[in-house]
Amino acid sequence: MSIVDLTSMGEPQSQLRKEINDRLYKLKDEISDYCFQCAKCTSGCEAHKLLELEPHKMVALLKRGLIDEMVNSDIIWTCMSCFKCRERCPQKVAPVEILFALKNLAVASGKQIPGKYTAFLQSILSIGGIQDIQEITTRDNKTKRRSELGLPNISKPKDLTKFQAGLMKIAVEKV
Amino acid sequence: MKKKYALFTGCMMSTEQYAYEISVRESLPILDVELVDIEGFSCCGEPMKSVNQLMTLYLSSRNIAIAEKNKLDIFAPCAMCHLALSECKHLLENNEELKDRINGMFAAEDLNYKGSIEILHTVDLLHDHIGLETIKKHVKKPLTGLKFATHYGCHLIRPSEIGRPENSENPTKMDEILKALGAETVNYYPEKLDCCGGILQINLPESALTKTGQKLKAIQEYGFSGLVDVCPWCHRMYDARQVKAGETVATKLEVPVFYLTQLLGLALGVKKEKLGLDLNLSPVDKLNLGEA
Numbered sequence: 001m002s003i004v005d006l007t008s009m010g011e012p013q014s015q016l017r018k019e020i021n022d023r024l025y026k027l028k029d030e031i032s033d034y035c036f037q038c039a040k041c042t043s044g045c046e047a048h049k050l051l052e053l054e055p056h057k058m059v060a061l062l063k064r065g066l067i068d069e070m071v072n073s074d075i076i077w078t079c080m081s082c083f084k085c086r087e088r089c090p091q092k093v094a095p096v097e098i099l100f101a102l103k104n105l106a107v108a109s110g111k112q113i114p115g116k117y118t119a120f121l122q123s124i125l126s127i128g129g130i131q132d133i134q135e136i137t138t139r140d141n142k143t144k145r146r147s148e149l150g151l152p153n154i155s156k157p158k159d160l161t162k163f164q165a166g167l168m169k170i171a172v173e174k175v
Numbered sequence: 176m177k178k179k180y181a182l183f184t185g186c187m188m189s190t191e192q193y194a195y196e197i198s199v200r201e202s203l204p205i206l207d208v209e210l211v212d213i214e215g216f217s218c219c220g221e222p223m224k225s226v227n228q229l230m231t232l233y234l235s236s237r238n239i240a241i242a243e244k245n246k247l248d249i250f251a252p253c254a255m256c257h258l259a260l261s262e263c264k265h266l267l268e269n270n271e272e273l274k275d276r277i278n279g280m281f282a283a284e285d286l287n288y289k290g291s292i293e294i295l296h297t298v299d300l301l302h303d304h305i306g307l308e309t310i311k312k313h314v315k316k317p318l319t320g321l322k323f324a325t326h327y328g329c330h331l332i333r334p335s336e337i338g339r340p341e342n343s344e345n346p347t348k349m350d351e352i353l354k355a356l357g358a359e360t361v362n363y364y365p366e367k368l369d370c371c372g373g374i375l376q377i378n379l380p381e382s383a384l385t386k387t388g389q390k391l392k393a394i395q396e397y398g399f400s401g402l403v404d405v406c407p408w409c410h411r412m413y414d415a416r417q418v419k420a421g422e423t424v425a426t427k428l429e430v431p432v433f434y435l436t437q438l439l440g441l442a443l444g445v446k447k448e449k450l451g452l453d454l455n456l457s458p459v460d461k462l463n464l465g466e467a
Contacts, residue, residue: 016227046329046369046370046372046386047375050382050385050386051379051382077225077378077379078375078379078382080329080370080372080373080374080375080386081224081225081329081330081374082329082333082370083329083330083333083334084329084333084368086333086334086336087333087334087335087336087343087344094334100224100225100228101228103225103226104225104226104227104228107225107226107227108227113226114378114379115377115378115379115380116377116378117222117223117225117226117377117378120222120223120226120377121223121226124217124218124223124234128216128217128218129185129186129189129190129217129218130186130187130218130222131186131190131191132190133189133190134190134191136191136193136454137456138453138454139453139454139455139456139459139460140453142453144193144454146189146190146193149193149197149451150197151189151193151196151197151200152212154184154189154190155184155189155212155213155214155215155216156214156215156216156217157215157216157217157284158214158215159284162283162284163217163283163284165283166233166237166280166281166282166283166284167230167233169280170227170229170230170233170280
């Protein structure tokens with residue numbers, strides 16, 4: 001079975017996009033009002049000092065409905081998903097979850113997926129995991145394979161065609 | 176009584192972070208843990224969260240369903256896998272509708288998700304299930320004279336709302352385990368909860384390395400004997416990428432980095448070469464770890 005890139009499926013994408021959009025509007029209408037901009041999330045944000053991510057501002061933008069603007073911005077891809085904002089928010093707003101939804105929407109809208117995410121996705125579809133077995137180098141520069149280290153075979157989906165069939169449904173299933 | 180678990184190796188540990196898998200398989204059976212390899216697992220789903228959260232949920236529930244079919248609880252040594260599987264249980268626990276929808280997608284593979292099993296990580300398996308007293312009884316070569324910094328990893332300790340093996344702001348279980356093995360630790364240092372940057376390695380590797388470098392630089396300055404971690408993503412950053420991480424903070428970094436299970440194995444009397452210590456790329460030889 002050839003790899004059908006979930007991100008380039010035409011028809012089902014619009015449904016997926018609608019579902020993520022609904023999820024974001026739900027977050028906007030039901031959650032973002034709780035935020036009183038205390039910026040506790042930003043003060044602890046791992047990506048803040050280094051990459052200028054400001055989670056409290058993302059919540060403020062969501063509250064104003066500026067979803068497209070955020071989806072089109074690279075800043076949503078700077079989150080390290082450390083979950084400190086979700087852990088520490090006194091109002092249980094969880095900016096990290098808003099960022100996940102925004103990134104999901106960016107992908108479903110056909111925006112370019114940054115970095116190795118596409119490779120991971122394709123690898124999961126073809127072998128079940130994000131990467132295949134790597135040859136590694138020891139501290140004294142010897143090359144070693146997994147099989148040489150006395151480790152058993154990796155657990156993998158038994159029937160890849162069936163596994164792929166299940167994954168494919170996600171593109172059309174409601175989120 | 177012997178404890179039996181399905182070993183969920185995940186992608187990172189089983190395809191490149193072999194030292195963790197080797198030391199897990201070598202040291203835990205000494206503490207009466209039986210690790211069972213079962214067929215059919217895939218990626219836990221966590222790395223796909225930014226791309227498609229439903230896919231994350233699908234993959235994690237599928238893995239849980241496979242372990243359920245084999246009537247085994249899951250031991251997931253990777254903090255990221257552990258989070259994905261735990262979060263899946265949390266999300267589906269009180270959501271029959273979502274559970275039915277997910278189960279509907281399993282038709283092709285003849286699986287059924289119930290959410291009936293436990294998901295364990297190295298830290299709670301050792302600390303809560305095996306227990307410090309049992310560990311102490313098995314120590315043959317205490318790690319005397321070594322003082323370690325511990326790195327728990329973000330995914331292991333947050334978000335506590337879904338149930339994590341450790342306290343989110345003041346984790347100490349790994350420190351307690353190391354003390355039971357005869358080593359010293361400090362329960363707190365300012366950078367203890369800092370992220371390794373591992374997730375950013377996917378799309379912003381330079382920034383990821385800077386995060387890694389900043390923490391390692393601090394640990395080096397404090398004069399710890401080494402850093403101990405329990406996540407293959409974190410370890411890949413601190414150990415395998417240490418030299419490059421040093422370049423981003425203009426420092427020559429020489430911090431020995433270990434998996435907790437490697438040190439556990441050493442203390443339990445396992446021979447050095449059986450714990451994958453030749454695979455650590457950080458200068459672990461700096462420490463006197465006994466005869467080979």
